Amino acid sequence: MTETRYKVVFRGEIQQEKTIEQVKIQLAQITKQSPEKIELLFSGKPITVLKEADEVTAKRYQTAFHKAGAICYVRAITAPNTVVTPDAIPPKNPTPKKIPSSRAVVKKVPATTSEDIFNTAEESPRKKGSVVFISIILLVILVAGAFFATPYLTVWNMKKAYSARDAATLNSYVDFPTLRLNLKSQLSALIDKEIKGTPVNSGASPREAAQAATSFAMAKPLLEPLIDQFIVPETVEKLLAEKVPEKEAQSLNSSMEKIKLSYDGISSFLVTTEVEGKAITVVFARVDVINWHVVDVRLPTDGIDLPTEMGTPSVNAEEEVPAEPVAEPVSPTESEIKPNAYGALAYSTTSGMHGLSSQKSSQAEAEQEANNRCNSLTAKKDCQVLSMINNACIALAKASDATIFGWAWNNTQLEAEERAMRDCQERSVDCRLQQSFCSK
Known part of the structure; x- marks a missing residue:
């Protein structure tokens, strides 16, 4: 024999000792529904709270509504070719009234239609879990996106600070002590490479290579103090205070157009551009979840032109023959050495x-x-x-x-x-x- 199924219907009736506002609040808490949906229960027409369920489940819904001060009815669903006598339902009362909760109930607006707004009540925990899960996924995506975008925002802020000639803001994105250490290590390695007999420019004669090695050897002791002197916030302030020559401005704009941004691990970010045809890479390191600082500048690996910069002959420079004889240099005295x-x-x-x-x-x-x-x-x-x-x-x-x-x-x-x-x-x-x- 087919099991009898039941539905639960609410007709807008409440217990005598309850106010309608109290009932609405209690129903919202029990059903976990929005106030707007609770208002529909009191729209003046019968509402199907539970579309179909076994008798135990239907009675559970009826008991829950009773605790909230609302009266609902359990009705058997008539199967095909079967006559089922439903529970008695009080006649429709055109005038809402309150009666003791021990008897029948009250507060009703007659209507002939039925609307099912809680037919998924049993599924609400599952739906709630799905909503929470989806919300967590969206939150993770947003946080990950913000986490990924932080170095790009840092570069953008530095660009704005440079355009505004804001040295203080620009300096706040630079870790000067770490930058100095990395530059010293990098330049020292390049100088050692040159001294060991691998000239920057190929094709140099042995004599020119020897001159270059000597120049680099003389430059090395001056390297660290020069970096300590110039890689400081004051240098940035002076550079921004000076007017950039037109030729240098054009070169700078050209370099800005060739910038490439990329991650180099989760805590390292690279900004690469070209200066006079050579790649220069600025290295950012993550300070915390949001902030990044400049910690290194990777110079071209094909060498540096220190001999010319230090005022000594370049390995490729042609020797000029003086037009007139030059007097022989006077040997320095012992006190001068x-x-x-x-x-x-x-x-x-x-x-x-x-x-x-x-x-x-x-x-x-x-x-x-x-x-x-x-x-x-x-x-x-x-x-x-x-x-x-x-x-x-x-x-x-x-x-x-x-x-x-x-x-x-x-x-x-x-x-x-x-x-x-x-x-x-x-x-x-x-x-x-x-x-x-x-x-x-």
Whole structure:
């Protein structure tokens, strides 16, 4: 025998001790429906709350509505060729009224139509779960999109700051201490390559190659102090304050048109362009979820033109023959010749210990002694040479965090100390001068 199925109908009747507003609030909480949908229950026509279910489920809905103060009826659904006597339903009452909840009910607007607005009530938990799942997916997509777009926004903000000549904003996107370290390492490697006999320009004669190697060897001791002097916020301020010549402006605009943006891992972002036909790449590193800073500039790998820049003969420059004889140079007096006095500074970023050397006859000897002194003070033996000097002064400053430090080289001890403090204070306010010395 086919099981009898039931439906639940609400005719707008409420218990005597309840107000209609109270019932609406309770129904909204029980059914998890919006206030607009609850209003439809009181539209003056019978509403099918549950379209079809077994008797237990139908009674459960009836009990839930009763707890909210609403009266609904369970009616058997008539199957084909079967006569079923439905539960008695009070006659339609044209005038809404309230009666005790122990008897029949009340508040009704007669109508002949029936509307099913809660026929998916049993599916609401599933639908709610689906909505939550979809919402989470959309949220993840939005967060991932914002996470992915952050370096592009940084580049855009830097471009706007440059156009507005806003040096402070532009400098806020640059990690100057890290940038200086990376440039020193990169340029030092390029110079070592040239010194070892691989000239920048092919086709140079042995004599020209030797001249180039000598020029690079002379330039290396000046490399670090030059970078320390020019890779600073003040340089950016001066450049933005000056008017760009028309020729340089055209070259800059041409480079801007060739910019390519790309990720290089989740925490590294590259901005690549061409300057005079050579690729230059600016490297951004992720600081946190949103912010990025410039930490490196990758220079062309086919060499650098230091000989010309340093005022020494270029390996490809043709030697000019003087029109008139040039007087022989006068040999310098003994007092004018300054012997080499190499010194070095080594540092451990884990312990904050440092070691120094001075008055050495060779660079290798100075670096080895500084490293040995530093490693003797730390268990990890992880000291590295920060800088080498020759007939100059050097200073070291550091914060309470050993990973935050600064150093500088200069001809005078006072200037070296001031620059070392500035270098350290760019990343921390609690920097203190640790040591300074001269090797002359």
